[in-house]
Amino acid sequence: MDIPSGVTARKRISESTIHRLSRYFRTLSLLERENFETVSSKELAKREKLTPSQVRKDLSFFGSFGTRGLGYPVAELKAKVSKILGIDRVWRVALVGIGNIGSALVSYKEFIKQGFHIVKLFDNDQRKIGSNHKGIIVSDIKNLRTELQDDHIEMVIVAVPATVAQYIVDDVVKAEVKAILNFAPVNLKVPSGVHVRNENMEMELEYLSFAMVNNHSPKGVGKD
């Protein structure tokens, strides 16, 4: 088959597949540090609590990266996965809202590690505007649109209160930014073509709560 990693592929890759690729990427980085030359779908599956066939199927959507009898070359596969995910480059990210969550995200190591560079900060609080966070001066949110454009920002993280999130996002959209990661607990409206993902931390606590109350055990992990 041999699909040029994620460009021509037109078979609707599912959201879960993409999420699993993220997980593979992290595990491959780890395996690389542990000096593994190759890794089998079995080993990868074990580490991620998946089935080996799932791993193979996921990867096979994008090409054929392994060697029969041997497995996948770790470094190479990692490079391929990072290319598929589009993280084989740097993304210029702006963060709006320097509150509790926002401040935490500025120094969040995993973002940088994967090429997400927060290069602009915005807030509406006069006490914060002009202050320095990890080397970045906080801008006035009034200039959001123009500064996003002037600085060629490609992604925006929204970490403002629910009440103002939509206004912010309207501006972000006007600045032609096509990707938004939203931490505010609201459903944002954006025109088609703009991607929004919501980070909803209480959801996972709720899942735990549900699981406890209902004795809900995770799906049994099979063999191959």
Place this chain on the structure above:
Amino acid sequence: MDIPSGVTARKRISESTIHRLSRYFRTLSLLERENFETVSSKELAKREKLTPSQVRKDLSFFGSFGTRGLGYPVAELKAKVSKILGIDRVWRVALVGIGNIGSALVSYKEFIKQGFHIVKLFDNDQRKIGSNHKGIIVSDIKNLRTELQDDHIEMVIVAVPATVAQYIVDDVVKAEVKAILNFAPVNLKVPSGVHVRNENMEMELEYLSFAMVNNHSPKGVGKD
């Protein structure tokens, strides 16, 4: 059918259904504040970008809460959903690791709103131990196990570096805590019966990145 909310129900509720219940809960709270008496599956679906049948099917797993011709009574449905999710009560939560993320979570409003009360904090840093965060004195992580037990903690949020997360979790497990929300970028090992959910913030950025690079548009939203 009439299943006594989530106790006898044995039909394997999918993870997505639970996550959607979380979303319904949030929207129902909003509708309540907007003084809606009732809401139709159509309206709920519109707000969540789902199909009305999806909404009805999700709810019908747990009983029959609506009235034909009218819709669902908002307040009542909200109460039912919160019971299903197990958030019609207070959960005693401990937070381990008062770093960037940890500090942000201590004051995270959405947790409290939904009954997740962070009542204990732990860290290993002498400068932090004994200090006061939002009225809670930070405990020494050395006493993790005993204090979790003495204080009847039911859930633990892990916000420590990847390198130490597993050690923390081993202790948490010894303290008989059955629910863990993990922010550390590692796959934790726990015995069966212990629930772990991972909060993986870079995953959503990666999804955005993938979507941008591949022109991946969200699945078309249908009507009913």
Place this chain on the structure above:
DNA sequence: ATACTCATGTGAAATGCTTCACAATTTATA
């Protein structure tokens, strides 16, 4: 060489999830 083992890649089968379509029930209206 030959046989044996390991492990990928992939159609086909199995399973799971979502949407359809409609009977049933309620409210509103004349």
Place this chain on the structure above:
DNA sequence: TATAAATTGTGAAGCATTTCACATGAGTAT
């Protein structure tokens, strides 16, 4: 009271995702 409109609850159909199973190829040992 009859008719029309709204909307639920749910089997069945339609799709999507996961798992199975096996042909195929690579490495290893004798």
